[in-house]
Amino acid sequence: DTAVSQTPKYLVTQMGNDKSIKCEQNLGHDTMYWYKQDSKKFLKIMFSYNNKELIINETVPNRFSPKSPDKAHLNLHINSLELGDSAVYFCASSHSGTGILYGYTFGSGTRLTVV
Amino acid sequence: GQQLNQSPQSMFIQEGEDVSMNCTSSSIFNTWLWYKQDPGEGPVLLIALYKAGELTSNGRLTAQFGITRKDSFLNISASIPSDVGIYFCAGLFGKIIFGKGTRLHILP
Numbered sequence: 001d002t003a004v005s006q007t008p009k010y011l012v013t014q015m016g017n018d019k020s021i022k023c024e025q026n027l028g029h030d031t032m033y034w035y036k037q038d039s040k041k042f043l044k045i046m047f048s049y050n051n052k053e054l055i056i057n058e059t060v061p062n063r064f065s066p067k068s069p070d071k072a073h074l075n076l077h078i079n080s081l082e083l084g085d086s087a088v089y090f091c092a093s094s095h096s097g098t099g100i101l102y103g104y105t106f107g108s109g110t111r112l113t114v115v
Numbered sequence: 116g117q118q119l120n121q122s123p124q125s126m127f128i129q130e131g132e133d134v135s136m137n138c139t140s141s142s143i144f145n146t147w148l149w150y151k152q153d154p155g156e157g158p159v160l161l162i163a164l165y166k167a168g169e170l171t172s173n174g175r176l177t178a179q180f181g182i183t184r185k186d187s188f189l190n191i192s193a194s195i196p197s198d199v200g201i202y203f204c205a206g207l208f209g210k211i212i213f214g215k216g217t218r219l220h221i222l223p
Contacts, residue, residue, distance in 0.1 A: 040215075042216070100207065100210075101207065106158050
């Protein structure tokens with residue numbers, strides 16, 4: 001009955017590889033997000049999708065490509081991984097419109113380590 | 116762009132002490148949110164504030180929406196070991212902006 005679930009929890013991979021992180025929410029939210037948390041614990045938004053449509057695309061290398069097959073899923077694919085991509089990636093979801101007043105619900109994170 | 120200044124960056128306190136932290140901005144926000152992140156987990160919403168001057172409690176936690184709408188405060192009374200973690204403020208004006216967090220440590 002997890003509200004926002006991400007897989008995998010941990011991901012260790014070599015530089016240059018391509019990897020994906022999956023996210024699913026069962027809260028009936030129509031907006032989903034990807035955040036990156038660096039070693040200093042700063043939360044930085046990367047992407048936001050509303051009903052499968054990209055609405056926020058912050059300055060992120062185009063090696064990162066989000067995909068939303070439906071409003072309950074938002075996956076993140078990363079090509080040609082670099083050492084600097086090592087971080088914890090959080091998926092989150094919310095209602096849109098006035099529903100955002102209730103904040104975001106976060107997943108438990110995917111710790112990506114590039115070696 | 117909009118930025119939130121959260122302070123202090125870190126706190127080291129004794130169990131049982133009260134804790135205060137705050138968040139300020141040069142911009143006005145319509146909603147203030149306070150989140151807590153436990154180690155190895157994602158942030159969890161603690162308190163949401165919707166009106167200037169509003170004071171809201173959640174157990175030992177009390178948060179206030181500043182009267183100027185440019186700041187918010189979080190107090191924790193009688194801290195316990197499970198209060199350890201990172202506390203994030205967040206302001207909402209169209210989208211949610213997060214502060215850089217206050218790391219709370221409790222000394223044995």
